[in-house]
Amino acid sequence: MIEVKNLTRHFGAKVAVDNLSFKVQPGEVLGFLGPNGAGKSTTMKMITGFLRPSSGNVWVCGFEVQENSIAAQRRLGYLPEGAPLYSDMTTVELLSFIAAVRGFSGQEKLRRIANVVERVHLESVLHQSIETLSKGFKRRVGLAQAILHDPEVLILDEPTDGLDPNQKYEVRQLIRTMAKDKVIILSTHILEEVDAVCTRAIIINDGRLLVDDTPTALQPLDEKFRNLTTTDLRKAA
Amino acid sequence: MKSHALRAVYTRELAGYFNTPIAYVFMIIFVVLAGLFTFYLGDFFGRNQADLRSFFQWHPWLYLFLVPALAMRLWAEERRSGTLELLLSLPITATEAVIAKFLAAWTFTALTLGLTLPMWITVNYLGNPDNGVILASYLGSLFMAGGYLAIGSCMSALTRNQVIAFVLTSVVSLLFILSGFPMVLDFFSLWTPDMVVRTIASFSFLTHFDAVSKGVIDLRDLIYFFTLLAFWLFATIIIVEAKKAD
Numbered sequence: 001m002i003e004v005k006n007l008t009r010h011f012g013a014k015v016a017v018d019n020l021s022f023k024v025q026p027g028e029v030l031g032f033l034g035p036n037g038a039g040k041s042t043t044m045k046m047i048t049g050f051l052r053p054s055s056g057n058v059w060v061c062g063f064e065v066q067e068n069s070i071a072a073q074r075r076l077g078y079l080p081e082g083a084p085l086y087s088d089m090t091t092v093e094l095l096s097f098i099a100a101v102r103g104f105s106g107q108e109k110l111r112r113i114a115n116v117v118e119r120v121h122l123e124s125v126l127h128q129s130i131e132t133l134s135k136g137f138k139r140r141v142g143l144a145q146a147i148l149h150d151p152e153v154l155i156l157d158e159p160t161d162g163l164d165p166n167q168k169y170e171v172r173q174l175i176r177t178m179a180k181d182k183v184i185i186l187s188t189h190i191l192e193e194v195d196a197v198c199t200r201a202i203i204i205n206d207g208r209l210l211v212d213d214t215p216t217a218l219q220p221l222d223e224k225f226r227n228l229t230t231t232d233l234r235k236a237a
Numbered sequence: 238m239k240s241h242a243l244r245a246v247y248t249r250e251l252a253g254y255f256n257t258p259i260a261y262v263f264m265i266i267f268v269v270l271a272g273l274f275t276f277y278l279g280d281f282f283g284r285n286q287a288d289l290r291s292f293f294q295w296h297p298w299l300y301l302f303l304v305p306a307l308a309m310r311l312w313a314e315e316r317r318s319g320t321l322e323l324l325l326s327l328p329i330t331a332t333e334a335v336i337a338k339f340l341a342a343w344t345f346t347a348l349t350l351g352l353t354l355p356m357w358i359t360v361n362y363l364g365n366p367d368n369g370v371i372l373a374s375y376l377g378s379l380f381m382a383g384g385y386l387a388i389g390s391c392m393s394a395l396t397r398n399q400v401i402a403f404v405l406t407s408v409v410s411l412l413f414i415l416s417g418f419p420m421v422l423d424f425f426s427l428w429t430p431d432m433v434v435r436t437i438a439s440f441s442f443l444t445h446f447d448a449v450s451k452g453v454i455d456l457r458d459l460i461y462f463f464t465l466l467a468f469w470l471f472a473t474i475i476i477v478e479a480k481k482a483d
Contacts, residue, residue, distance in 0.1 A: 084319030
């Protein structure tokens with residue numbers, strides 16, 4: 001499980017995440033909603049131990065992420081925003097590298113790779129270099145490396161962004177099948193996605209928690225969310 | 238410190254050099270230039286001496302522009318492409334990642350240096366050189382390459398732009414060469430005590446490389462190179478940690 005307590009992060013004078021607290025239990029799929037720049041990615045980076053909080057704490061399966069980052073990171077799978085990957089490697093080389101870093105070798109490593117390749121349908125691009133893959137396949141490779149070690153906690157930063165409707169459907173399907181005994185946090189700016197896969201949703205804006213509820217209860221809030229997004233747009237314009 | 242994560246990153250990095258043309262370009266240019274310099278500028282035959290001084294004396298200068306080219310992508314590329322986030326959210330510490338990447342690059346320079354072994358064979362075929370001196374020179378050259386790489390690793394961690402990393406590494410490395418040069422030392426000896434001048438000279442790659450390539454492996458020279466590596470790698474770790482989210 002994940003516990004986030006009074007999490008705050010400044011970038012210079014700007015407060016990206018402001019005193020955020022919440023807990024997520026196994027079996028829950030938590031949707032992070034909010035306009036661009038709301039602090040979703042920053043929060044996720046702090047949960048994965050990549051980014052140091054200005055103040056506050058995160059516990060992943062009981063391990064404080066800054067104090068005991070390796071133990072926390074072992075239990076965690078992460079798909080960073082935009083699914084960055086080593087583009088000079090082939091799909092199978094990349095998965096093999098991730099497996100090796102995570103301490104798998106020999107038969108176990110092969111079994112794990114074969115398993116994710118099948119789950120995410122990467123058979124056709126195994127020996128293709130990652131820079132030549134389409135956006136959809138890159139996202140799937142990113143997803144494959146995140147679930148390779150069957151983590152207890154899965155953090156997915158915009159897992160369906162830029163995918164076509166079929167690919168979106170497949171990724172959501174995959175998330176749903178994994179949801180049973182895991183903690184999953186995913187960020188999105190599509191309310192419909194929260195509806196499709198999440199059991200709970202949090203809306204954040206300007207780094208602060210606005211709403212924490214079930215997606216059904218969120219339905220009437222559709223309007224509110226849209227207002228948020230449009231204010232954001234107006235600000236941008 | 239030795240862990241499977243460190244080994245995995247080391248292997249990936251080393252294989253990465255051969256996945257791109259970088260490896261071959263670097264190796265060929267180093268070997269060709271080292272040969273040209275030895276025979277033409279170094280006047281290998283004209284000296285009529287069975288040694289490799291005219292070969293090794295060019296190494297500090299070859300490294301000055303070749304090693305930065307090798308080191309510039311170490312961290313800058315990870316930062317630019319966003320893979321830094323992938324790497325550092327895996328169960329690996331920044332220290333392990335820095336050491337693994339450095340060792341891979343160092344292994345690569347060792348392989349390149351190994352390709353110049355025909356020089357050694359040639360000089361042994363032509364005469365009776367002091368092979369102990371040659372071995373020491375190779376060792377000195379390898380350590381010096383490590384020094385340049387450690388500087389390069391640190392500069393590469395500072396930026397996401399490989400060109401900036403290249404230039405910074407060259408400039409800092411040049412300072413480490415020039416600090417042994419008479420013109421620099423003369424400038425300092427005008428207004429600083431002798432001890433300061435000697436300290437500045439002792440920072441130079443040249444001072445220590447010359448000492449080692451005379452065939453005398455002095456503990457002080459070894460300590461110099463190890464301290465140099467440790468300092469710059471430690472600085473790399475600090476920078477990677479501090480700047481990873483920028």
